Structure formats: C-alpha cells, structure tokens
Amino acid sequence: MSLRTKIILWFVALHLVFAALAVVILFEQRFLLFVIEVLFAVSILVSYRLINALFVPLDLIRTGADLIGERDFTSRFVPIGQPEMDRLIAIYNQMIDRLREERIAAEEQQHLLQNIVQASPSGIVIFNFDGAVEQMNPAAERLLRDPRVAEALPSVAAGESRLMALGGARRLKVRRAEFRDRGFVKSFVLLEELTEELRLTEKSAYEKLIRMMSHEVNNSVGTVRSLLESLLRYGDQIGADDRDDFTTAVTVSSSRMDALNRFMSGFADVVRLPAPALRETDLAEVLEQLAMLMRPELEQRNIALRLDLARGGAVSVDRSQIEQVVLNVLRNAMESIGRDGAIDVAWRGRVLTIADTGAGIDAAAREELFTPFFTTKREGRGLGLTIVQEILTNHHLPFTLGNRAGRGAEFRIEFGQPAAG
Numbered sequence: 001m002s003l004r005t006k007i008i009l010w011f012v013a014l015h016l017v018f019a020a021l022a023v024v025i026l027f028e029q030r031f032l033l034f035v036i037e038v039l040f041a042v043s044i045l046v047s048y049r050l051i052n053a054l055f056v057p058l059d060l061i062r063t064g065a066d067l068i069g070e071r072d073f074t075s076r077f078v079p080i081g082q083p084e085m086d087r088l089i090a091i092y093n094q095m096i097d098r099l100r101e102e103r104i105a106a107e108e109q110q111h112l113l114q115n116i117v118q119a120s121p122s123g124i125v126i127f128n129f130d131g132a133v134e135q136m137n138p139a140a141e142r143l144l145r146d147p148r149v150a151e152a153l154p155s156v157a158a159g160e161s162r163l164m165a166l167g168g169a170r171r172l173k174v175r176r177a178e179f180r181d182r183g184f185v186k187s188f189v190l191l192e193e194l195t196e197e198l199r200l201t202e203k204s205a206y207e208k209l210i211r212m213m214s215h216e217v218n219n220s221v222g223t224v225r226s227l228l229e230s231l232l233r234y235g236d237q238i239g240a241d242d243r244d245d246f247t248t249a250v251t252v253s254s255s256r257m258d259a260l261n262r263f264m265s266g267f268a269d270v271v272r273l274p275a276p277a278l279r280e281t282d283l284a285e286v287l288e289q290l291a292m293l294m295r296p297e298l299e300q301r302n303i304a305l306r307l308d309l310a311r312g313g314a315v316s317v318d319r320s321q322i323e324q325v326v327l328n329v330l331r332n333a334m335e336s337i338g339r340d341g342a343i344d345v346a347w348r349g350r351v352l353t354i355a356d357t358g359a360g361i362d363a364a365a366r367e368e369l370f371t372p373f374f375t376t377k378r379e380g381r382g383l384g385l386t387i388v389q390e391i392l393t394n395h396h397l398p399f400t401l402g403n404r405a406g407r408g409a410e411f412r413i414e415f416g417q418p419a420a421g
Contacts, residue, residue, distance in 0.1 A: 011047045015040050060085070064092050073100035123191030125153065129184050143172065143191050153189055163194070166400075217264045221257050228254045273387065276318035276394050283415075284309040284347055286319060290326055291345070294334070301339045305330075308346040315350070315415045321391045328384045329354050329411045336360075336409065355410040360403040 022036045060077065067075050076093045079086040117124050123140030125133060131154075136144070144150045146166060152174065156162055161175040173192040178185055231250050238246045291305050298305050333343045336358030344355045385401075392399050397413055404410040 125189040225257045280314040304342040350415040
C-alpha cells in the first residue's frame with residue numbers, strides 16, 4: 001500500500017470517527033448535525049485534494065528518476081501553474097537538457113575518436129579489463145599478421161616503449177599506455193612503423209659522413225700518390241744497395257694509395273646510387289648468368305648452388321641493380337657457409353628466395369643487419385646490405401631476411417603481381 005493511500009485512509013477514518021461523535025452528541029439538533037456532516041464531507045474532499053497536491057512533487061521526482069534511469073533525456077515536463085511545482089519542473093528540464101547535451105557531445109567525441117582510430121596509420125590495440133584484445137584498427141590488424149609482433153605485445157609493460165626489428169630492415173616501435181574506463185584501468189598499445197623514417201635518417205647521416213671522408217681521403221691520396229711518383233725519379237740517386245728497397249717501398253706505398261682510393265670508391269657508390277631504370281627483365285636468365293659467374297669460387301669452397309627457376313613472367317626492374325642485390329646476397333650466403341654446404345635459389349610465384357646452410361643470423365646481430373657500417377666480417381665495410389636495402393626500397397619490393405627452419409638463413413624478395421597489359 002502506497003504512502004498516499006495510507007494518508008487518505010487515515011483522514012477518512014478520522015473524519016468518520018468525528019462524524020460518529022457528532023451524531024451521538026448532536027442527534028437531537030438535526031439541522032446543526034446536517035451542517036457538521038456537510039463540513040466533514042467538504043473537509044474530506046479538501047484533504048484529498050491537498051494530499052494529491054502534496055504528492056505531485058514526489059510523483060514528478062519518481063517519474064524523472066525513472067526517465068533518467070532509462071537514459072531518456074528527451075522527455076520534458078510541462079509547467080502546471082503552481083509556482084513551487086513550476087520551479088521544480090524548470091530545474092528538472094534544465095538538468096535534463098544539460099544531460100542530453102553532454103550525452104550528444106560525448107557520443108560525437110566517441111564517434112570522432114573511433115574515426116581517428118580507424119583512420120590512423122599507426123596500429124592501435126585496445127585491451128579490456130582482463131587484458132584480452134577488445135578492439136584494434138585496420139593498421140594494427142595488418143601489423144599483427146606477423147606472429148612476432150603478436151607474441152611481443154604481452155611482454156611490453158605499461159609506460160614502456162620498445163623498438164622491434166622484424167624480418168629484413170623493418171623497424172616497429174611498440175608503446176603501451178593505460179587509461180581509465182568507468183573507474184577501471186585498461187591499456188592500449190600503439191604500433192608505429194618506423195622503417196622508412198629510420199632508413200632516411202640513417203641514409204642522410206651516412207651520406208654526409210661518406211662525402212666528408214671521400215673528400216678528405218681523395219685529397220690526401222692524390223697528393224701522396226703524386227709525391228710518391230716524384231720520389232721514384234730520385235731512384236738513380238740512391239745507392240745501388242738500397243735502390244731496390246727504395247723502389248719497392250715507394251711502389252708498395254703507391255699501390256696502397258690506389259687500394260685506399262678503391263676502398264673509398266666503394267663507399268661513394270652508396271651515395272651515387274641512381275634511381276632504377278626499369279626494364280622488363282627475365283629474372284631466371286639473370287640468376288642463371290650470376291650462377292655461372294660465381295660457380296668457380298663456389299666449387300673451390302665445395303658449395304653446391306641449386307637453382308629452381310620458373311620460366312616466363314618478366315619483372316620490371318633495373319637489371320644491373322638487381323644483379324648487384326643477388327650478388328651481395330649470394331656472397332653473404334657463401335661467406336656464412338665458409339666451406340662444404342649448399343645455396344638454394346628459387347624463383348617461383350614471383351617470389352625469389354635465396355637460402356643457405358650456413359650458421360644463420362645471430363640473435364645479437366639481427367637488429368643491426370641493415371644498419372650502415374655494421375658488419376660481422378673481419379674486413380667488411382658494413383654497406384653490402386645497406387646497398388641491398390636501398391635498391392629494393394627504390395624498386396618498392398618487399399623483402400625479409402631471417403633464419404630458415406633447421407639451419408641457415410633465407411633472403412626473400414616479393415616482386416608482386418605483373419602490371420595489366
């Protein structure tokens with residue numbers, strides 16, 4: 001039973017009691033009894049109306065609370081002509097209008113945020129309260145196709161930023177951060193592809209260094225070589241016992257100047273690398289010719305070069321630059337093996353793979369392979385893979401370098417689909 005019903009019943013019972021007393025006391029005075037009974041009836045009616053008026057604000061509050069609980073911020077109350085009630089109604093309408101505006105603003109901001117997340121070139125992965133993936137944008141879906149990225153995410157702590165090296169020269173920045181949702185902590189991971197940015201930064205740095213070194217070395221080499229040639233003209237003035245040693249020393253020094261000049265020219269080749277001149281090229285033919293070129297050295301090392309080449313399907317490349325790429329990769333494979341092994345070259349489905357049976361890629365060196373001047377060879381310059389990266393990047397050809405199943409390394413280049421004729 002509601003409070004209103006209880007109060008009404010109380011007033012009715014109270015009036016009935018007083019009416020009964022009036023009948024007992026004024027039974028002999030009929031007219032006065034009639035007047036009192038009429039007054040009781042009027043009092044009951046007025047009490048009823050006052051009770052209803054008293055409970056209207058409570059009804060309003062209850063209805064408003066129900067609407068707010070149902071998240072209905074569109075319904076508004078109409079003034080009823082009572083000052084107190086109209087003020088309460090005005091306050092409620094103002095509150096509901098503010099809630100509606102805030103909800104619309106929140107929905108618009110949420111919609112904008114979702115659009116930004118979906119359109120972002122960076123991968124964004126949002127986790128729920130339990131740490132499971134709740135949402136990710138298309139960029140993250142693309143990056144997470146690499147199982148190494150998916151495996152690394154749980155190990156990144158909140159607030160940590162990590163640079164990951166993927167297959168080939170790819171570099172990925174992974175950063176985890178936290179935020180609060182309804183009072184509970186959730187986290188998200190931001191994945192940024194930094195491959196091209198780092199490549200261009202490194203390229204700018206090593207090109208500046210190489211130009212400076214080439215300038216200084218070439219100036220010194222030219223001057224020293226000229227002086228050495230001049231010294232040879234004084235050979236007749238040297239005693240017979242020392243003349244041969246003098247001539248040999250000057251000749252060896254001049255030869256070393258030539259070697260230093262060639263060494264610096266190798267560095268300069270990276271800076272002078274031209275844009276590719278694309279021509280339709282039979283890659284199988286190129287691979288066969290390079291195999292013939294390297295076969296004598298491979299036979300000396302007892303390394304088998306096995307070819308699996310599909311015919312047809314020319315590729316649009318700069319032939320001389322692609323030859324340089326393949327030669328660099330083959331030489332790296334040969335030096336990794338040393339002696340007694342095999343190199344498998346396969347050209348199938350517009351994918352070129354060069355796999356060897358060498359020692360593979362050391363985990364400590366994996367992240368530095370395509371860094372300029374980094375080398376694991378005793379007399380290496382550390383620019384072989386840098387040149388390979390530049391050529392393939394200029395050709396827009398995806399590539400990876402990693403360890404193969406079992407033993408050895410594998411270099412993979414994807415040439416994509418042929419252009420429509």
